[in-house]
Amino acid sequence: MKRRSFVRFRPFIGLLAGLLFLALQPAPAQTPTSNLSKVWVPDLGNGRYKNPVLYADYSDPDVVRVGSDFYLTSSSFNCVPGLQILHSKDLVNWSIIGNVFGAQPPLARYREPQHGNGVWAPAIRYHNQEFYLYYPDPDLGIFVTKAKNPAGPWSAPVCVKEAKGWIDPCPLWDADGRAYLVHGFAGSRAGIKTILAISPMAPSGLRLTGDDVLVFDGHAGHPTLEGPKFYKRNGYYYIFAPAGGVPTGWQLVLRSRSVYGPYEEKIVMDQGKTPINGPHQGAWVDTDAGEDWFLHFQDQGAYGRVVHLQPMVWKNDWPVIGEDPDGDGKGQPVLTYRKPRIKSPAQPLATPPTSDGFGRVPLGRQWQWHANPQDYWAYLNPAAGYLRLYSVPLPEGYKNLWQVPNLLLQKLPAEAFTATAKLTFSPRVEGEKVALLMMGLDYAYLGLSNQGGRLLLSQSVCKDADKGTAETATPPVEVPAARAGQPIYLRVAVRAGAMCQFSYSFDNQHFQPLGAEFKAREGKWIGAKVGLFCSRTAKFNDAGNADIDWFNIDK
Numbered sequence: 001m002k003r004r005s006f007v008r009f010r011p012f013i014g015l016l017a018g019l020l021f022l023a024l025q026p027a028p029a030q031t032p033t034s035n036l037s038k039v040w041v042p043d044l045g046n047g048r049y050k051n052p053v054l055y056a057d058y059s060d061p062d063v064v065r066v067g068s069d070f071y072l073t074s075s076s077f078n079c080v081p082g083l084q085i086l087h088s089k090d091l092v093n094w095s096i097i098g099n100v101f102g103a104q105p106p107l108a109r110y111r112e113p114q115h116g117n118g119v120w121a122p123a124i125r126y127h128n129q130e131f132y133l134y135y136p137d138p139d140l141g142i143f144v145t146k147a148k149n150p151a152g153p154w155s156a157p158v159c160v161k162e163a164k165g166w167i168d169p170c171p172l173w174d175a176d177g178r179a180y181l182v183h184g185f186a187g188s189r190a191g192i193k194t195i196l197a198i199s200p201m202a203p204s205g206l207r208l209t210g211d212d213v214l215v216f217d218g219h220a221g222h223p224t225l226e227g228p229k230f231y232k233r234n235g236y237y238y239i240f241a242p243a244g245g246v247p248t249g250w251q252l253v254l255r256s257r258s259v260y261g262p263y264e265e266k267i268v269m270d271q272g273k274t275p276i277n278g279p280h281q282g283a284w285v286d287t288d289a290g291e292d293w294f295l296h297f298q299d300q301g302a303y304g305r306v307v308h309l310q311p312m313v314w315k316n317d318w319p320v321i322g323e324d325p326d327g328d329g330k331g332q333p334v335l336t337y338r339k340p341r342i343k344s345p346a347q348p349l350a351t352p353p354t355s356d357g358f359g360r361v362p363l364g365r366q367w368q369w370h371a372n373p374q375d376y377w378a379y380l381n382p383a384a385g386y387l388r389l390y391s392v393p394l395p396e397g398y399k400n401l402w403q404v405p406n407l408l409l410q411k412l413p414a415e416a417f418t419a420t421a422k423l424t425f426s427p428r429v430e431g432e433k434v435a436l437l438m439m440g441l442d443y444a445y446l447g448l449s450n451q452g453g454r455l456l457l458s459q460s461v462c463k464d465a466d467k468g469t470a471e472t473a474t475p476p477v478e479v480p481a482a483r484a485g486q487p488i489y490l491r492v493a494v495r496a497g498a499m500c501q502f503s504y505s506f507d508n509q510h511f512q513p514l515g516a517e518f519k520a521r522e523g524k525w526i527g528a529k530v531g532l533f534c535s536r537t538a539k540f541n542d543a544g545n546a547d548i549d550w551f552n553i554d555k
Contacts (some may be wrong), residue, residue, distance in 0.1 A: 035095070035353035035364075038554050039414035042092055043339070043349050049092040049309065050336045051276070053295075056352060056411040057304020057527035058086070060121035060168075060227060061295050063283040064131075068344040070285065071150045072295070073100075073124045073133060074307075077525055078114040079368040079409075080104050083122060083135065085150050089347035091285070091293055091309055091340050096352050096365035098151035100133060103372040105157060106140075110372045112395075113405055115466065116524030120186075121227050121281070123170035124150075132205050134160070136167040138186045144205055161199070161208050165190025171205055172230040172237070172259075179203050180259055182215075182239060184226040194218040194225040196241060198260060215254075215261045218243055222252055222265070227281040234317055239263065242280030247299045251280040253319055269294075269310070269321035272332025276308065279333045284312065284319065289341040294321045298333075302440060302498035302520040303412050304527020311337055354413045354553035358387040367531070370439075371405030378408070385550075389534035390543040391432040401443060401533070402465040409439055409531035412494070412520075413553055419530050420491040421551045422508065423448075425455065427544035431537035434546035436490035438500050440528035441466055444518040446490050446502040448479070450544070455479035459502050459515025466524065474515045487549065494520070498528065 040055040054061075058074040065071075070091055076082040083100035104110040104118055122135035131147045133154070141164075143157040160169075160181070169183040179201040187193035195217050200210040218225030222243035231238045239254040250270035254263035271277055282296030292312040297305035310322045310333060322331030356364040360382050369377075378389045392406045401407065425434050427450035435447035444461045456476035463469055479488070489505040498520035503511040520528040534546050 035351070035355070036349055037351035037354055037413055039354070039417040041349060041351055044336070045349075047339055048336055049339050051308040051334065052298065052306040053092050053309045054086075054094055054307035054352070055303075055414050056306060057529075058084075058307050058411075059297055059305040059526065061282050061297060061307050062121075062123045062170075062229065063091075063285045063295050064124045064126050065285050065287070066126045066131075068288050068342065071124060071131070072283075072307075073122050075121050075525070076119045076368070077116060078104070078110060078118040078371060079526065079529075080110070080372055081365075081368060082119050083133065084365065085152075086352065087150070088350070089344055090342055091287075091295070093347045093350035094352060095350045099365070100145055100147075100152070100154040101157075107372055111374075111405065113371045113403065115402065121168040123168075123229065125171055125173075127171075127173050127205065132171065134169040134171055134181070136169055136183070138167050138189050139164060142166055142169045142181070142183065146205075158206050160201070160206065168227045170228055170230045171201065172232060173203070173205075174232065174259070177203055179205060180230065181208060182228045182230045184228055184241075194223055194243075196225065196228050196239065196254075213260050215239075215256075216263050216265075218252075224249065225252065229283060231284060233314075236317055238319075240282075240284060240319075242296075244280070245278070246305070247278045249278045249280050251282075251294075251296065251321060255317070266318050267330055268319050269296075269331045269333070272322075272330075274333050274335070276333040276335075279308065279310075279322070282307075287340050288343045291341055292319070293340055294319075296321075300527070302522050302528040303415065304522065308333055309337075309340075310334060352411075352413075354410065355551060356387075357385060357550045358382065358548065359385045363387070366410040367408055368410065368529075369405065370407040370409065373406070377406045387548045388545050389434065389532060389548060390545045391427070391429075391434075391534045391536035392543070393539065394535055394537055399468045400462045400465045400471055401437070401439065401445075402462075402468070404533065404535065406535070407437065407439060407529075407531060407533045409437070409529035411529060412498075412527055416495050416555070418491060418493045418554050419551070420489055420508075420554070421532060422487055422489050422549040423532075424485065424487050424547045424549070425450075425544075426485065426546070427455075428542055429536060429538045429540045429544065432534070432544045433536065434534045435460075435532065436492055436502070436530075437533055438492055438494075438518065438520050438528060438530050440521040440523045442519070442521040444500065444502065444515070444520075445533075446492070446504060446514060448488060448490070448546075449476075451476075454481075455484060457504055457514060459518075461515070461518060477514060492530065494530075 060075040072086040081099035141162040147154040228241040433449040435445040437445040458476040
């Protein structure tokens, strides 16, 4: 049992209070093998892999290869650190190496939760020995940021185009030195969708230089056309773009001998006879051994948009993605397949981290806040091996956690898993609470609160949180007075179908269920997320805290 004195660490609080903020800044890659998932490893260890290669919500993935290294990014919406960067040597084993920003600009706008806003589908490219990452903020415009090292630091984002409703940008630098940017439109902002446009761009990639040209209208056969990716091969310009809607759509490819068209069209992958719904929106990438592959997402509801890897071949200058059992040139997803051939030595098993013992800086790359973090929300003490969460006042006009920024969460890592947190709660005032949370449009948490001088445990549930619905709670269970100041273990067990059962323990051996089973639900454009928060209702000039000894994801 870890015990520590608050007084003992008081001289270091000024330093340590900033460690969490620093931990959220870009940093070099961490050794992935120490963080290998206990619940999902896609590498089967026999030269084959199983899909998804990322069983987590890495929505709208894009990938670039530089030498023998692959780098992946994805939409992060209002979650920060934003634009996480993943690395792999073989497209199967992935680790998180950094992020573009630890606070999302504009800082004031994203200090409060902006569910479904922020960073939509990005594109990552390598040009002139620099990494370029383009992303849309659907309310503000198209932005670009650059880095010499994909782990960071990344430059401050530059607005390439101020616009409302421009989304999903992707650049192309042509052999003649000219540059272009393709993008789609968000119907919710622009009032129109399912059309794609291309703009000329300065070779620097930092500004557009001419008018937008509409190059394809998908209304006739490809509704909800979006997410374009721009490539050139064998004299053809290609636009890979998903259509048909997120849960049910297909992968469309357009090609033309001219940048501005006219473009031919072909569906190159759909669900076929597989259980993989809506296979689309992702990235074509080749290996240093000359093979072609495609990464895309699959919408799994509460689990988010998980990432699959498909083999890809070219026939008559059209791509065929996945397997094509009937030979019609339209592929379907594979569930298992041989791993990509690469020239470099085999990569050790790697997965994005899940568990965290809080024993080192930076904080595990899996963690994200629901808004730009303030440095007084928490501090990381790696020497003592715990993360201290301070109770943050609930916002004015509080209705439910949809309004709360200081939620420290991570993506769900598999269809079934158990998340357990060991913590010690040290409240100072009435109404302080620490909780293990399953967050989404519906959410539930197991909370430990200070009420009337007693510590009470209860499960709270909120349905349709985005509509301002109030929480309901189970009758509380009182923690024995003798247990005050002692560690407690909070757990949520998730089974297939995103069914969640909360429980607690005083010894990490015997867990007592509390509350009814809860069905997790996705958030706004993101999957459900699991993690922690510490809050208070009272206005007071100081805060109690909860020390999180560890957070463990297991079977």
